[in-house]
Amino acid sequence: MDENRALDRENGDEEMVEVSQIRRAITNNEEPGSEIIFIERVFEQKPVPTWREQLTVRAFVVSFFLSILFSIIVMKLNLTTGVIPSLNVSAGLLGFFFVKTWTTALERTGLLRQPFTRQENTVIQTCTVAAYDIAFSGGFASYLLGMSEIAANQSTEANTPADIKNPALGWIIGFLFLVSFLGLFALVALRKIMVIDYKLIYPSGTATAHLINGFHTPEGSEIAKKQVKTLGKYFLFSFLWGFFKWFYTAEDSCGFQAFPTLGLKAYDNSFYFDFSTTYMGVGMICPYIVNASMLIGAIISWGIMWPLIGNREGSWYPRGLKSNDLHGLEGYKVFIAIALILGDGLYNFVKVVARTLPSLISTLRSKINLKTLPIQDNNNTDTSIATSYDDEQRTKYFLKDQIPKSVAIAGYIVLAIISIIVLPHIFHPLKWYYILVIYITAPVLGFCNAYGAGLTDWSLASTYGKLFIFIIGAWAGSNGGVLAGLAACGVMMSIVTTSCDLMQDFRTGYMTLSSPKAMFISQVIGTGMGCIIAPCVFWLFYKAFKDIGIPGSQYPAPYAIIYRNIAILGVDGFSSLPKNCLVLCYITFAAAVLINLARDLAPKKIARFIPIPMAMAIPFYLGAYFTIDMCVGSLILFIWECIDKTKAKIFGPAVASGLICGEGLWSLPQSILALAKVNPPICMRFLSRKDNSRVDTFLST
Structure with missing residues (x-):
């Protein structure tokens, strides 16, 4: 009896050691097999549910509510700065928590019919991410809002009725239904080639799979509970903090977001800390180099360039122009930011294509895929037993439930025909033959983007969208070309984004033994x-x-005016730019290319300190205030890592997600209060000593 207990305890200890190894690999984002870990051995005794069993009602109910939550958060981030961190960890964590709570309660009452599996968790993750991704790819803060009268009024060009379409709920929903599903059918037939034959990693999809696998191990479940508790605590704090700040915002320039923490002069140049827990959380999630790059961009633009150009008022541009007139300082802000974005985007586009094409060609030429995989070390063809076993199981289940190619091809053609017929009725300048060209080229660009993202985790969907703003805008000409270009951008971005997301989800499903059919349906x-x-x-x-x-x-939705002005450039050329603006754009464009080149050529130890031009470009137009918040978040995480790196790595994302979700969700009651005409009671405003004396004198009279 005692001997059996000792054996059981020994087996239990071995299992916990194995689980600890798995959790460590998951935490470090390592590939299975890096420590000879039999990940699928841990789940060997658990039967894999059929694709129908993976698609549960509770999964979609939880996905629906999580989709609302994350759509609100993404929309707020989109409309403020456009900086949106990956929320996959939050979605996976909350999905696990809600369903686990649900099933635990049912289990105690004896009503549980189906246990919660990692496959169901993957379905929740896939469904939720697909839903809230529309809040980004739908262009609500970029091309859709760029079509509106709001964006048109900020420009003196292309503000005729032919180039304006104001938002309306009906046509937006119709437009999204027309274009968002095409990307799902564009590449679904290539899922085996991308995931199994080419063995593309899709780093974000792989990391998500590690996370989900970790949740469903005994130790992983306990850690997940602690992470959820931490997330909930900071969620509540952030929500209440947002509520508290609201009381002091009776006017636009009131409240903590107008707190001149670095001085009034710095505040005038947008350098201040506005106590936003949202962007502190974003700063904790974003890599240090991203936050540092934005701070550098803010210093270069708002600390140096704009004050110097502002001193040229009357020489470089006329005096007395409105602050949003593109013939004045605003024009420099917008077009120099565009040049930096396009320089970075074009460089990365060329780099990804240059990296993708040779490996793709060599793979297609070879009949034995395993020896010519673009990401495999050809000098080391030995694979570990663990990797072989995991791949064997994953390949078996990945190929089990097939999605017929005829369904994919027919689905794409039918949806394309419907779109070609209907879209010109929504956007009159967007002719049917423009849409036909987009739909012919979209699968090719979608494949390039999905392949590149599989190698680098870098999606260039917005770059492809901007490319078609130029192409279709120039093709359509001055009569509605701006509207046509922006609409074309939306069509292309939606297809390329969703096709890339689907391949990433297939990778996640592959590593969690989730059915491709279940992934596609979810x-x-x-x-x-x-x-x-x-x-x-x-x-x-x-x-x-x-x-x-x-x-x-x-x-402020900064990308709305940026996208609209890209369309104006495509239609009108560079004649509308203020003096010396084009020269500065050329310099900025070249600087973006050179900085990227330096990042790629420099040794890793040096390259990690070189800023990212795309991140630098964001504060060029928007301002420096949010970069301060994000850098504070980075500083908090850095200090935490210095004190306890393990806890910071495990609980840091939970703290950050709680901070983001709490204040993000506060936007919902804040919006309802605004619709109900309930205004904050207090205005907290800060004045200089001189202005304060004037106010006191005025009030005393």
């Missing part, structure tokens, strides 16, 4: 949810806050 359902949820969330913001898209407001 992606379709999630996309359908997003096509309704995201426009409704946007409409709530749009109706509640009348200054959306206005520079300097609470929701």
